Amino acid sequence: MQGDALDRIIKNAIDVMESSKYQIFEICESVRSERNALNFELHQVLEETSKTIDMVDHCEMEYRKARIRLTEVSRDFKRFTEEDIRSAYELATNMQTQLAMYREKELYLKTRRDDLQKRVKNVDKQLERAESVVTQVNVVLEYLSGDLNQVTRLLESAKNRQLLGLKIILAQEEERKRIAREIHDGLAQTMANVVLRTEIAERMLSKQAYNSVKEELVDLKGQVRGGIEEVRKIIFNLRPMALDDLGLIPALRKFIQDYEEKTKINTRFELVGKDARLPSGMEVAIYRLVQEAFSNVLKHAQASHVTLELTYQQQMVKIVVTDNGVGFVVDNIDKKIEKGSHYGLIGMRERVELLEGRMEIQSTKDVGTKVSILIPIKSDSKEE
Structure with missing residues (x-):
């Protein structure tokens, strides 16, 4: 009788956990969708940042030309009329205004980029916690869904052995999750960012924005080194x-x-x-x-x-x-x-x-x- 009652309790527990598992899964999917939307927006911001950097470089070049032109017409009153001076002054002023506007836009986009990267990181942590709960529920379900008679015997005569078996399964799942998380948060994110930054540098090269390209490549090199270090840490943690x-x-x-x-x-x-x-x-x-x-x-x-x-x-x-x-x-x-x-x-x-x-x-x-x-x-x- 006690065994039948225990079986019913375990079956009810399994039903409740199955239902809860799917609810947690829906939460995971919702968080994953939010992360995808943030990554898409981040990609757009990175592209727009690249274009704005190009415009800043272009405006700086045009502004320098306009100032040289203004200096030339201001020094030679014989060759240039007041209309020439006024036009040169207006052009220089307009280019200065455009340059300031694009610089402000660049600063805003970079701030927006940093904010999105932080939000993506926070959402990743939420997803990690939700997936951890799913993993634990799956482990318990896997354990309870086995031979219920055996579970009964374990509960009655070998509680420590049951705990050990459960811990072994949990440890295996946690180790798999840890490795997957390290690869996802470290190497995978680094490689994805390297691809994006490479595309940005490629577009800058086509427009001869060499100073900006140099900065991007220096940052890119640092990220690649960081990725290599992450790989080495993962390998070392698996087996020194x-x-x-x-x-x-x-x-x-x-x-x-x-x-x-x-x-x-x-x-x-x-x-x-x-x-x-x-x-x-x-x-x-x-x-x-x-x-x-x-x-x-x-x-x-x-x-x-x-x-x-x-x-x-x-x-x-x-x-x-x-x-x-x-x-x-x-x-x-x-x-x-x-x-x-x-x-x-x-x-x-x-x-x-x-x-x-x-x-x-x-x-x-x-x-x-x-x-x-x-x-x-x-x-x-x-x-x-």
């Missing part, structure tokens, strides 16, 4: 090449250096014992553990200093991450981990358990936190 080529210690040194530059948190790395290559899987696991520990410091600790101490022993690797942040009550955090509400520490604890190690957390309010991890090195897994 230094980890394969040089080993764990150089990869960790590079990570800590980048972490300090990015977060402005002072860092220190201490190596105790003799550096030795470990099995590839173990090196990756240790690297990810350190990543997650430092990420937790950034998110929660409000620290100004963090230290990584890595100790190599004959049959053990010890990882200690210490910060001088706000600290917390350890009993409370243990309860959060048990309830599955602190995913960073859950992920770390699961990695440690997979390596048959153990993790200890020591923390004092307003003093700091110390995370200690011990990982055994099995004799049959050592690399020669």
